[in-house]
Amino acid sequence: MSDVTAIGQRQDATLGAADMVGGAPADYVALLKPRVMSLVIFTALAGLVAAPVHVHPVIGFAALLAISVGAGASGALNMWYDRDIDAIMTRTRARPIPSGRIGAREALGFGLTLSTFAVFTLGVVTNWLAAGLLAFTIFFYAVVYTMWLKRWTPQNIVIGGAAGAFPPMIGWAAATGSISLESVALFSIIFFWTPPHFWALALFKSGDYGRAGVPMMPNVKGAARTRLEIFLYSLLLVPVCLSPWFIGFEGRAYGVVALVSSLVMLALAFRVWRDTEGRDKDKAAKQLFAYSILHLFLLFAVIVAEHGILRPLGLA
Template structure:
């Protein structure tokens, strides 16, 4: 971070409750909560409702802590990018010092309490996730390589694995597959966003693939990762957490997702931004539905399994 950015955010207005909530990136936190909950519920062991609640709560707090530390470090580029200028720090409502203190405090609380509420394997995974997102992705990869979102996406893929570990105290093929679905989904999801906010990354000098290699290469990468994602997502249907309902949905959604990626790949840079961005925005929205439905189907299989209706 630059001295300029620190000076710019050293003075703060009256921060309200909403500003501190926004510091925790609630939209990202909602994805963390949902996938972690699914990871807990599909595990092959009974888990007490209180353990489920406390585990998901502290995983969510850990995700929020990561968001606060991300905003603390990225205050300088958030102030430049149009879509992030209204965040609590660049808008002057929360200081960088406050964000750092909140992030570090919540990180410690979430890890310790998850260890006490569930087990230390889950707590260790949560601690590593926070470290990976803040240090490996935010401080290093994001400003260094166009593969930032590929490698850094691992941080957002850990919650279902943490949820599974909270229930079982272990890591398994099934939890790794849930990790891989989110991990392989992240690049096409974020690159679609980067295609229609390319000017933001240009201004902030963030080496997103759209900036370093251009839109054509980014579209090709979206298609490649979508094709790699499909067998992983479909393959989960043949494991103990899958079943016929999941498999039917996975087949349909991945055909739809691949078609969306092909539509983006066919786009020509000579076309107007308005035309191009329409397709890219559509694919970005589809990607949100994609992940929700896959994990929702896994949850449905687990819910129906005790009645002999889910699973194989």
């Protein structure tokens, strides 16, 4: 029996076959969105090591594990709710629920159980501010973004991007027990990075989102407006990426890398805005999408290297 019918219609009254037999461990790992988790681990690590307090490696490892499992759990809840549209989009139709490898209720239970464990563990291991932020992040991604914003407004990923921006702030809070200007700067980098990153993807996957009825910017406001907004957000991203350097939180190495990488991203965003015809238009969007991932990785890699390696050795 399939749990998927049409958009917004779900057959949840009875258990499906997949609910009763369950999937293989790899299917449950896929529910956690491992690629998103890897970014969460990395950015949370940056928040943890950049904090001006020493964290015991075992406590740091446990905190990172809890944050990543919490992020994975919110991914499982997202896949549970979005199973109807996931079955329509080519990008997502092989996911465990639409492909029938895991039942919807199984995924819901899995997501809720892991969320509870992750929040409780982070609270016990570090502090309840960090645990509260993790709980809010899961709620924000699963309820505010997935259930409300995603199907309602083309600004879905602008506001929903906050969910992806919280991990470094949670890492910082896990280490210090507080929220400060430095952690807000790390949050802002991911928050303002999200729109150009996802809209670049939406430009060359707009057919997919359109068929699924998801109001992404290109489907609602058109490709031209999306290209302009990508450029404007990329422009705004330059000072935001430099802000850790401006406030004296990061050193010169970070400033140079952030400036060069932000300008490369801005140049690619300019090409997306300019190349509106022919084969180049999709190529530019794909290049921006790929580079945006590298851009974020570079910034947080420098933060991890500077605070985790260079400063302890007295080299920065």
